[in-house]
Amino acid sequence: MRSAYLDYAASSPVDPRVREAVLFVMDSLGNPSSVHAQGRAMREAVDTARESVANLLAVEPRRVFFTSGATEANNLALIGYFKRLRETVSAEKPLKLLVSVIEHSSIREVTKRLQADLGVTVEKIPVDADGVVRTDRLREMLSDDVAMVCVMWANNIIGSLQPMEESATIIREEREKRGVNGLSLVLMSDAVQALRTEQVRPSDTGVDLLSLSGHKMYGPKGVGALYVREGVELAPLLMGGGQEAGLRGGTENVPGIVALGRAADILRKEREKDRAHVGKLHARLVAGLRESDGVTVFGDSARSVPGIIYFMSSEETGDVLTLKLDSAGIAVSSGSACDSGTSKTSFVLQEIYSGPAAKQGGVRVSFGRFSTDEDIRCLIEALIAIHGAGGGMRDAGGTR
Ligand code: PMP
Numbered sequence: 001m002r003s004a005y006l007d008y009a010a011s012s013p014v015d016p017r018v019r020e021a022v023l024f025v026m027d028s029l030g031n032p033s034s035v036h037a038q039g040r041a042m043r044e045a046v047d048t049a050r051e052s053v054a055n056l057l058a059v060e061p062r063r064v065f066f067t068s069g070a071t072e073a074n075n076l077a078l079i080g081y082f083k084r085l086r087e088t089v090s091a092e093k094p095l096k097l098l099v100s101v102i103e104h105s106s107i108r109e110v111t112k113r114l115q116a117d118l119g120v121t122v123e124k125i126p127v128d129a130d131g132v133v134r135t136d137r138l139r140e141m142l143s144d145d146v147a148m149v150c151v152m153w154a155n156n157i158i159g160s161l162q163p164m165e166e167s168a169t170i171i172r173e174e175r176e177k178r179g180v181n182g183l184s185l186v187l188m189s190d191a192v193q194a195l196r197t198e199q200v201r202p203s204d205t206g207v208d209l210l211s212l213s214g215h216k217m218y219g220p221k222g223v224g225a226l227y228v229r230e231g232v233e234l235a236p237l238l239m240g241g242g243q244e245a246g247l248r249g250g251t252e253n254v255p256g257i258v259a260l261g262r263a264a265d266i267l268r269k270e271r272e273k274d275r276a277h278v279g280k281l282h283a284r285l286v287a288g289l290r291e292s293d294g295v296t297v298f299g300d301s302a303r304s305v306p307g308i309i310y311f312m313s314s315e316e317t318g319d320v321l322t323l324k325l326d327s328a329g330i331a332v333s334s335g336s337a338c339d340s341g342t343s344k345t346s347f348v349l350q351e352i353y354s355g356p357a358a359k360q361g362g363v364r365v366s367f368g369r370f371s372t373d374e375d376i377r378c379l380i381e382a383l384i385a386i387h388g389a390g391g392g393m394r395d396a397g398g399t400r
Contacts, residue, residue, distance in 0.1 A: 001329045006331060006379060014220055021262035025258050028041060028045075047061070049258050052261035052265045055268055067224045068222055068223065069221070069222060070104075070190060072224065075237060077188050078114060079235075083118065083234075084233045085147055093145075095119070097120050097149075097150065098141055100124070101351050104152065104156055125141060132160050132161070132162060132303055133163060146183075149167065149171055150187075150190075151163075151188075152191070154304070154308075155348060157346050158298050158310040160303060161194070171187045190211045193305060196216065196217055196271075196274065197278055197368075208232050210227040212225050212227075289311050296312045296355075309365045313363070316360070317334075325363070325383075325386070330382050333364045334363055346364075
């Protein structure tokens with residue numbers, strides 16, 4: 001049976017060059033904190049990886065902190081920031097967090113904790129029909145008790161690209177208005193799904209905190225990083241041996257970190273090539289889906305990342321279609337892997353689409369560097385087979 005892996009947004013394949021780069025660490029001795037030669041070699045490996053991630057983001061290496069993934073990086077950014085801020089302002093002082101309504105669960109769930117534990121008021125910034133944050137609303141919502149604004153760089157369900165520069169400008173203006181003695185205000189962005197194809201430069205853009213994940217950028221699972229602008233103070237979540245400049249205690253995941261560094265190096269050099277390749281596949285699949293009678297494709301391709309497409313079939317629910325495609329050897333997703341088991345219908349879809357079929361949910365197809373024309377053709381053919389020729393599916397026209 002033919003098969004196609006089209007779930008890069010849940011986890012992308014590890015680049016073989018990344019795998020190769022890690023092998024030497026697996027065979028090496030030493031704790032990066034040890035003073036002996038073996039320890040120093042491990043420290044050097046971690047520092048080199050830090051430089052690679054910093055180069056990808058065009059930031060200073062010492063502003064990059066390694067974590068166990070983006071979930072931890074997001075927790076550290078939000079809890080760490082508000083915990084530290086609460087230490088400097090009175091318990092009664094109102095503090096507000098504005099988050100886009102389409103954030104990942106590792107942000108959404110944390111906001112509940114912040115409300116309960118630290119008395120932070122949380123308000124949601126709405127999105128438009130394409131799942132793009134409404135900056136007009138952001139501007140209106142930016143009262144003088146707002147201490148953080150959280151807008152993901154690209155959405156993980158429908159791929160909508162967010163107005164990061166405009167958001168950063170709005171925040172910069174508000175900061176200037178507050179003056180040096182005003183309440184601290186930062187812009188946080190989860191860039192996990194943007195890095196595969198977008199140029200992500202937090203410092204140039206005006207983003208103060210930014211999270212990323214290894215297994216969404218051709219590295220392994222279980223490693224990620226948080227960029228923290230100079231001057232932004234965070235309280236650590238984990239305490240221990242003082243690793244990561246005291247921000248994240250615990251012996252470093254050296255194999256994971258080395259792999260992330262290599263993945264970052266490759267991405268920096270090959271992102272443009274990846275983007276062109278993925279863009280072609282994206283256009284082909286969208287054209288194929290849009291020609292189909294019973295299929296609705298969500299999001300405006302001009303305002304989303306190439307490689308993530310969300311669609312809904314009038315014939316069945318997203319969950320059923322995902323299972324049928326799995327039986328046909330095609331891996332897609334009916335929502336975020338991190339939300340599986342909690343909600344069968346994507347909450348993002350419900351935010352942007354109020355049509356009668358919103359409850360049945362759709363399918364997310366995501367692909368990248370190693371995807372081929374054949375994968376896209378395989379998906380289209382499987383959809384034709386599932387819906388029957390009369391279901392409106394036509395060949396997307398990929399090379400045979
Ligand atoms: N943010 C986004 C947008 C994601 O898609 C994911 C992964 N589903 C995460 C955060 C969590 O990343 P990790 O798996 O590294 O914890």
